[in-house]
Amino acid sequence: MRLATWQGASPASDLETGLAEAERALAAAAAMGAAALVLPEVWLPGYNQDDIPARALEIDSAPMRRLADSARKTGCALVVGYAQRDGDSVYNAAACFGPDGGLLANYRKVQLYGPRERAIYAPGDAYALFPLAGETAALLICYDVEFAPHVKALADRGATVILNPTANMMPFTHVVRYTVPAMAANHAVTIAYANYCGSEGDLTYVGGSQIVGPHGEVLALAGDHPALLVAEVPPRDPARLSTQTADLRHVK
Incomplete structure (x- = not known):
């Protein structure tokens, strides 16, 4: 399986910029044989915008349909973080x-x-797992992946790949350096982690987007500038996969 992540600056509520940049990255990822491209958290309209509730999108809105059509035209799956409007509620979502x-x-x-x-979002209350390119994929968003119980729950349900839009900012460099690779290794899952770079309002993003294999190996890693990462995920080697789930002893 070949995966891709896009690391870029926030569209900053410029919807056309966000859509066009997503389409360019998707076309490039597809040309390099990626099965899926992951964009950052709340790519539409941008993570640190003041008017997110007013700019939140319904799942069947025209911008989302445009991205769905781009996925169809390129033959490459697309994960996009967005602010989702559902009735009176707004969610930090990924489609x-x-x-x-x-x-x-x-x-x-x-x-x-x-x-x-x-203050902006209602919390989600369910996982999402689905087949993708012969694997069982799941979605998490930013902070979610730092919680071992969530990663373990997905692995226990059969997930082999976690696609993770994020908006990780300073000073939390430890997340990209240590937490994400450790989660992949400890739970025997591949993680595609797509972050922002640059600044947005009072936030400076750490970059560090990455694709980490199921044995904890960092297959591709971005710095702090825009970058399209594409990496081939190696076959899962049973001799190298974590056995923590099977070996865990519960102490009363």
């Missing part, structure tokens, strides 16, 4: 459109980070 343009999953962030997110 995955399959290579045929169909909606494979729509996931809502469970672990909202900090008072700002909790």
Whole structure:
């Protein structure tokens, strides 16, 4: 399986810029044989915008249909983070459109980070797993992947790949350096982690987008500038996979 992540600067509420950049990255990822491309968290309209509730999109809105059509045209699945409007509620969500343009999953962030997110968004309450290119994929968003119980729950349900839009900012460099590779290794899953770079309002993003294999090996790693990462995920080697789930002893 070949995966791709796009690391870029926030579209900053410029919808056309966000859509066009996503389409360019998707076309490039598809040309390099990627099965899926992952964009950052709340790519539409941009993570740190002041008017997110007013700019939140419904899942069947014209911008989302445009991205679904782009996935169909390129034959490459697309994971896009976005602010989802559903009735009176707004969710920090990620949609995955399959290579045929169909909606494979729509996931809502469970672990909202900090008072700002909790003031804007309602929390999600369900996981999303789905077949993708012969693997069982799942979605998490940013802070979610830092919680071992969520990663373990997905692995226990059969997930082999976690696609993870994020908006990781300074000073949390330890997440990209240590946490994401450790989660992949400890739970025997591949993680495609797509972050922003640059600044947005009062936030400076750490970059560090990466694709990590199921044995914890970093297959591709971005610095702090725009980057399209594409990496071939190696076959899972049973001799190298973590056995923590089977070996765990519960102490009363």
